[in-house]
Amino acid sequence: MHPIELQSVWKRYHLGSKHDSLRDMIPALLKRWAGREAHPETPKNEFWALKDVSFHVKKGETLGIIGPNGAGKSTLLKILSRIAKQTRGAIRVQGRLAALIELGGGFHPDLSGRENIYLQGTMLGLSRREIVSRFDSIVAFSELESFLDTPVKRYSSGMVVKLGFAIAAHIHPDILLLDEVLAVGDIGFQQKCFRRIDALRSAGTTMIFISHNLEAVHTLCDRVLLLRHGQVAEEGEPGAVIQRFREEMLGHVMRDEAAASTGNSTALAQLTDVALKDADGMPLETLTTGEPLLIEVSYQANQPIANPMFRVAIERFDGLLCHATASRRHGVVPETLRGEGTLTLTYPAVPLLPNLYHVTVELFEDGNPIPVASLRRHRIFQIISDGHDHGTVQLEHSWLLQHP
C-alpha cells in the first residue's frame, strides 16, 4: 500500500478534430451518417501522451520526474492532480493531494489580496474555517501585509507568486506535487520556499517533483524517473538517472549544435573555430571534474584590429555563467591583431561538477561593446565525475568528527 500507485496508465489526446462549434459538428455528423467516413477520429489525429506508465511512490519519499520536452511530464502531473483523466489504466492516490502547479492561478484581478486568499484557498480544497485559522500565517509568509486590501491587478508578478505560494504552502497535504514553481520571487523568498518544502519533507510528506532543473532534482529527490516519449525509460538512484539523461541530451545537442550555435562576423574579422582539447591536445566532448581543459580559438582578421580583446565564457546549460575571462590584461594579445592565428586558453583543472556546459567566444575591438566577431554556444561539453558530490563546483574539503 503506497500513497501513490500507477498501473499501466495510458493517456490519449485528440489533435485538431474537436468540433468547437455546431457549424463544424453538423457537417461532420452528416458525413458520419452518410457512412463516408467510417472512422471519424483517424489514428492520425491521435496522440498518446503517456504509454503504459507504471510506478509507485512510497510514503515520505520524494520522487523526481525528468525528461525532455514533450515526454509527458505535464500530462502525468495533470493526471496525478486529477485535472485530466487517464484513458486507460489505474491510479490510486491515498491522502490529501496538493499540486503546486500554477501559483495564483485562481486569482481574480479585481479582488483584493485578502479576498483572493479565500478564493484560492477554497479552490485548493480548504474550508473557510481552515483559512481563517491559517490566515495570519499565510499573510506573514507572503510578506504582503501592507498590500492585503490592494486589488491583485496592481500586484507585481513576483507578489502574485508569493501570495500563491504562501496559500499553497498552508494546505498541509499528505502528497505534494511540485512543478517548476520554485524559480520564483527574489532569492530570499526562494530560500523560504525551499525551507518550507524541506520542512514538509521532514514531516513525512510524500512528494513528486517534476522539473528541468536537474540540480534541484538531484538535491531534493530520493529516486528519479526518466520519461521519454510517454514511457518510463529509466528509474533509480538520482545520480545515475540524471547522468544518463544528460548523456542523452548531449547526443541531441551535438546533433543540433550547428543550428543552435549563433555567431556573427563582420568585414573586420571572423572566428573560424573553437576547439576543446585535453592536455595532450586531443579533441574532447567529455571531461572529468578536475581535469585540464584547453580552449583553442582560431581567428582571422581581415583588417588590422586595434586594441583587440578576446572574451571566453563557460556557461552551464541552464544559463548560469560559470566563468568568463577577457584577454586584455594578460599581455598575450598584441596591440593590433592582423591575419590568422590561434589563441589558446588553458584551464589546468576544471573544478565544475557534472552537467552540460557550452563555450562562447567573442572578439572586441578598442573598447567597443559590440563584438566584431563571436561564436555563441559553439562548443558543448559534458562534465562527469567519479565522486558523489553534486552542485556547481568541486570545493576542496575534509571531514572531521569529534566526540568525547
Add this chain to the structure above:
Amino acid sequence: MLVAHLKELYHYRDLLTSLAWRDIQVRYRQTFLGFAWAIAQPLAYMLIFTVVFAGFGQVSSDGSPYPIFSYTGLVPWTFFATALGLSANSIAANMSLVKKIYFPREVFPLGAIMGCLVDFLVASLLVVGLMAIYRVPPKPQLLWLPWLIGLELGFLISLSLLVSAMNVFYRDIKYIVPLCVQLGMFVTPVIYPVSKVPEHLRAWYMLNPMAVVVDGVRRVVLYGQTPAMGPLLVSTIFVSLFGVAAYIFFKRVEVRFADLI
C-alpha cells in the same frame, strides 16, 4: 457513485460561496448603485410592462394591480433568466482554471446561480414593499414559497449543469440559451395570467416548471391560494429525475473538459 460526487461537492462547499461572492463583488464593485441594480432590472421591466400591457394593451391581471402582478412574476423569472445565462458560460469562461486546478467543476454553474440568488433575494424585498403599498396582507399560504423556490432552483441547477457542460464543447450554446430564455418568457405567465391560456392547452402549458413556479408564487403572495397541486407535483417529480440525469451527464463529460485544447 453519485453519493461520492455529492460528498466531494460538500467538501468544496466553501468554494461555492467564494465563487458566488467573487461574482457579486466583480459585478457591483465599480458601480454606483451597487446592489440596487438587483432591483433595477425587474423594476424597469415592471414599469415598461405596466405602461405597454396594462396601459395600451389592457392585459388582465386577475384583479390585482398590474405593477405588483407583473413584479411578482418578474422577480422569479429574472432570476431564472439571468442565472441560466451566466451559468451557461461559467465553465467556458474559466477554462484557464479548469486546466490548472482540480475541483469538482459543477461549482462553476452552481456558484453562478448562487451569486444570482443573492440578487433574487434583494429583488424580493421590493415585493414586500409593493405588498405594503397595494395593501396585500401576507397569508399563511406564503409557507408554500420554499417549495416553489426550491422547485425553481432545482430546475435551474439541472438546466445549467446540462448547458454549461455542453457549452464547453459547443460554444454555440452560449448564444442559444438567451434566445430560448426569451422565447420561454412567452410560455411562462410573466406578462399575463394563466387564466388567459386556453383551457384545453393548460395541462400542456403547466408542464413548464417555470409556469408552475410563477403561477404558484402569484397564488400564494397575491391571492392567498395554494399552488395548483397537480402541476406542482408533476413538476417536482420531473425536476428531480431531470436533476439526477443532468448531474450524471455532467460528471461523465466533466473529465474531458481539461483535454480540450
